[in-house]
Every structure is written in structure tokens, then in C-alpha cells.
Amino acid sequence: MTASTQDAGEPEVDFDVVVVGSGPAGSVAAYRLAQAGLSVVLIERGEAPGSKNLSGGVLYGRVLDEVFPGFADEAPVERRITRHVTTFLTPDSSVGIDYAGRALAEPVNAVTVLRARFDPWLAGKAEEAGVFLMPGVRVDSLLTETGPDGATRVVGVQAGDDQLRARVVVAADGVNSFLARSIGLRRKEPTNHMAVGVKAVVKLPRGVIEDRFGVTGDEGAAHAIVGDCTLGIGGGGFLYTNTESLSLGVVLRLDDLVRSGRTAIEVFEHYSQHPGLAHYLRDGEIVEYGSHLVAEGGLAMVGEVATGGLVVVGEAAGLTINSGLTVRGMDLAIGSAIAASDAVAEAVAAGDVSAAGLAGYRRRLDASFVMQDMRTYAKAPAFLERTGMYGAYGELAASIFEGVFTLDGTPRKHLTKVAWEAFRRSPVRARQLVSDGWAGVKAL
Amino acid sequence: MKTTTVPERLAANRFEIDEDESHIEVDQELCRTTGTGKAIIAVCPAGVYSEQDGEILVDYAACLECGTCLAVAAPGALKWRYPRGGFGVSFREG
Numbered sequence A: 001m002t003a004s005t006q007d008a009g010e011p012e013v014d015f016d017v018v019v020v021g022s023g024p025a026g027s028v029a030a031y032r033l034a035q036a037g038l039s040v041v042l043i044e045r046g047e048a049p050g051s052k053n054l055s056g057g058v059l060y061g062r063v064l065d066e067v068f069p070g071f072a073d074e075a076p077v078e079r080r081i082t083r084h085v086t087t088f089l090t091p092d093s094s095v096g097i098d099y100a101g102r103a104l105a106e107p108v109n110a111v112t113v114l115r116a117r118f119d120p121w122l123a124g125k126a127e128e129a130g131v132f133l134m135p136g137v138r139v140d141s142l143l144t145e146t147g148p149d150g151a152t153r154v155v156g157v158q159a160g161d162d163q164l165r166a167r168v169v170v171a172a173d174g175v176n177s178f179l180a181r182s183i184g185l186r187r188k189e190p191t192n193h194m195a196v197g198v199k200a201v202v203k204l205p206r207g208v209i210e211d212r213f214g215v216t217g218d219e220g221a222a223h224a225i226v227g228d229c230t231l232g233i234g235g236g237g238f239l240y241t242n243t244e245s246l247s248l249g250v251v252l253r254l255d256d257l258v259r260s261g262r263t264a265i266e267v268f269e270h271y272s273q274h275p276g277l278a279h280y281l282r283d284g285e286i287v288e289y290g291s292h293l294v295a296e297g298g299l300a301m302v303g304e305v306a307t308g309g310l311v312v313v314g315e316a317a318g319l320t321i322n323s324g325l326t327v328r329g330m331d332l333a334i335g336s337a338i339a340a341s342d343a344v345a346e347a348v349a350a351g352d353v354s355a356a357g358l359a360g361y362r363r364r365l366d367a368s369f370v371m372q373d374m375r376t377y378a379k380a381p382a383f384l385e386r387t388g389m390y391g392a393y394g395e396l397a398a399s400i401f402e403g404v405f406t407l408d409g410t411p412r413k414h415l416t417k418v419a420w421e422a423f424r425r426s427p428v429r430a431r432q433l434v435s436d437g438w439a440g441v442k443a444l
Numbered sequence B: 001m002k003t004t005t006v007p008e009r010l011a012a013n014r015f016e017i018d019e020d021e022s023h024i025e026v027d028q029e030l031c032r033t034t035g036t037g038k039a040i041i042a043v044c045p046a047g048v049y050s051e052q053d054g055e056i057l058v059d060y061a062a063c064l065e066c067g068t069c070l071a072v073a074a075p076g077a078l079k080w081r082y083p084r085g086g087f088g089v090s091f092r093e094g
Helices: A024-035 A062-067 A115-128 A178-182 A206-213 A254-260 A264-272 A330-350 A360-367 A369-376 A380-384 A392-405 A415-425 A430-443 B006-011 B028-034 B036-043 B068-072
Strands: A015-020 A040-044 A080-090 A093-100 A132-135 A141-146 A152-159 A162-171 A194-203 A219-227 A235-241 A245-253 A285-295 A310-312 B014-016 B024-026 B049-052 B055-058 B078-080 B088-090
Touching (some): A015 A024, A015 A330, A024 A040, A040 A115, A062 A330, A080 A392, A141 A162, A141 A178, A162 A178, A162 A330, A178 A310, A194 A254, A194 A264, A194 B068, A219 A392, A245 A254, A254 B068, A285 B068, A310 A330, A330 A360, A380 A430, A392 A415, B024 B055, B028 B036, B036 B049, B036 B055, B036 B068, B068 B078
Parallel strands (some): A015 A040
Antiparallel strands (some): A141 A152, A194 A245, A194 A285, A219 A235, A235 A245, B024 B078, B049 B055
């Protein structure tokens, strides 16, 4: 295995680039680096790409069209999301906003994916471009050396007894980010920045799914649910349509979960048996149960993304956004992979893979939609830590609509009076409502 | 949808169990003194951790490999890494 750009006098490398992790970030980075003429190995600890990967399931895929135009027609995606529903759930009622729009269908805005099917397709694209895929191998650590400038730089990876040396390592090893942490690029996050996602894939016939969710053909719906689904714990529920299954899950902020005295299992079971969801889930069969650690700290979690011989992409770099209405990770992962692969190709061509040589990654990332959106939603995590959303607001909204729609023989009142009375009965205080409302407007 | 238990849900998954080595080790003393034991029991969606007579038991074969336990553990109380290549859970849906 000799690298294509080996020059006399340079250290021997097995590949120009080692990419660790074949999720969307790793596979897109590997693909683009191979396209740029570099020799690339893509190492995956699972028996095949995707076998360790799990998402809620909505990919906002416009950025992937930049790499693979019209990918949704070719890739094994589930459904094209044309309906977004946001629901406040109480123990015995729900109030929702239902947006269905043709504008979401063409061009394709978002698709549901099941990662064990989608990720192999993406890794296959990288292989077709010449990437050497190495599945079933766990990378244990980074190989480092002191460079000519006296700074420590990454020169490869250690996997069991084997060493692979490269000019640049791309850490696409996911949210736990062991590689970036081992070299001090990432810290252990406080628990209010982290959440656990617990998910079941629920099998149902496709016609049943279409009827229950109000979609046809290959269109689908994405439901975001807050309130009693998490028993008041910070976070929320999701219910997404796949072709012949539903992705049903809760995301629970770890500080709040531990403080609550409840368990993630208990909350997931409460959610999956919630009467407010029963009509969607009836007769469904759980065919898989999984979980995923979710980084929710937003901009505050993004630290250094490059050092000598190493770039960090995707969730490993802390690139996720929870705006309350949309939860994003895969699109940011792909965006970071585009920025990183351009910068790495340039650095290798220039013969400078030091921290300074790879600084182009951060510049490109900052200029891209990835960091622009991370900055836009910088205040969202703190807003979502405000507690009203997970209990009292849903109760208040439900109580207003109960007043509007319950004709029990008592004289009718104008909507403003119904709302005012509901508000006075609710534990929500005016000051809190105004403060949260204003914070929400600024954060989202 | 019918009610299911964690073992029933996990039974639908595919696992390749590493009989030779566990990828999880707990420090019993630190788990007690730092509250890590209670926290990892609370957050683990697979029920990997349980407590018996003040000791934390680890059923590493059920691990879904999310790393949530490590995120709540006090420094030194838990050694958690990914299983060796090719072992552990294999999602067919994901």
C-alpha cells in the first residue's frame, strides 16, 4: 500500500488519509478526498457501514444534493417529508400545529432514513470512488509524533496490533468522540449539554401508515411532541414515518433525567403507551430497539476542529442543532465533511498538514451554512432548558381549547375571556410567559 | 401497540457477544461515593446496569453502545469503550 502522492524524503505513509467512522460525515469526506486523487482508507468498527449507526431519522438532505445530485431518487431513503406536526401533549389531551406543504416535496427538503440501509449506500459511493473500506475494525488510539516545528501532530491510528500511518486522520467517530478527546480537542460535556435518544422501529403496513399520517405514495410525516410524553423532563418525543415502519423515540436531557428520579426506560415506555399516540401505533410491532447519545449544547460545544494531522467532523465535532422544531445532525455532518475534505486536499497538495496548514477547515466551516446555523441557534439550548414547554404550556393550551370546544350549556364567552380564565387557573405566570416568549423569539 | 419489556425489545436486535472480554468496567467504590451507580442505572436505555446488595452489576451483552452512561459518570467511576471490532449490537434498521 503506497500512497499516490508519496514524495522522497517524506515519512512513509500507508494512505494519504485515514477516515475513522463510516457515517455520513466519514463517507462523504472519504468520497470527496478520493475524488481529489488522494489514497483513502475508511475504517468502520461495525461489521458493515451503518450497523452501529442510529438516528431519529430525518435527514435535511439539500446539502447532500451538492455531493450527489438527486440522491433521493437513487439512495435507499424511506419517505419524503411533506408534513411536519408539532404537538403539545398532556396526559389526556393534545394541541398541535400541522404544516403540510407541496413546497416540501419538490425539490426534496427532508427524507427519513434508516441508517443501517442508508449508510451502506453512502459508503458504497466512497468505495466506487476508490476508497478502501475496512469494516469490523475498532480504532483504539491516535498515533502522534513531535513534528519539525516542535508541535505534536497526528500521524496515523492504532487498531489492535496494527498501525496505519497517514498524512491526515479524519475523526468521524461520532458523538462520543474518543479520538478528539484523547488529544484534548474535546472535553467531557456537562450533562445539560447531552441527551439520550431512545428509539424503537415499529413495523406497520405501508397503506396503514399513509392512512394514519395523512400522506400518500412516498411522502411522509415528521411529528415532534413535547410535554407529557417525557413526563415533564426536558426533551421531547418524535414519531417519523418510514416506508413500512415508524421511528418512535424520546430524547431526554441528562441533567433533568437524573434529577427526576425516573429512568430512561420508564419514560420511553410511558411515551410508547401514551393514549395520545395509540391511534398511530395500534397493532405495530417493535422490530428494533436502540439508543443514541445526542449532543444538544449547540455552539457552546464546538471547540477546536483541527490540529496537526487531524480534522474532526460531524457529531464528533459537536455539530448538532436542536431548535425545538427541527433536530439536525446528518446535514451538518455532511456540510462539515465538505469543508474538511476541501481543506485536507489543499493541505496535502501544499505539503503542509500542520495545524496551520489545516486551518482552512475551520475557515471553510465558519463560512458555510453549518456554523452560520450553529450561530443562529446559539441561544436555543438555554431556551429549551426553560421548563414551561415540558408541562405547563401544554396544559394551558389544552385548557383554552377545552373551553372553546366544550359546549356544556353554560353561556359562551369570547375567546379572549376563555384564554384569560385558563391562564389564571394555570401555574404559568405572566412574567414567565412574556420572558419565555421573548427568549423563544430571540433563540429560534 | 402492545406493552413490551426491555428484554423483549432487545430480543428483536442482533448482537454478536464478545465472550472473551467486557467493554465495560465499573469502580464499585466510586460508583457508590459519587452517585454514578444510580445515575448510570437511570440513564441506560438497555438496562445494562442494576444494583444488588450495594454492588453495580453490568450486563454488557445488552449494551446498545450509545455511551450515555459515560456522559453521566464521575471521573474514574466507569471505564467504557466500544466493543472490539465486529462485536456488539448490529442494527438492521438504525
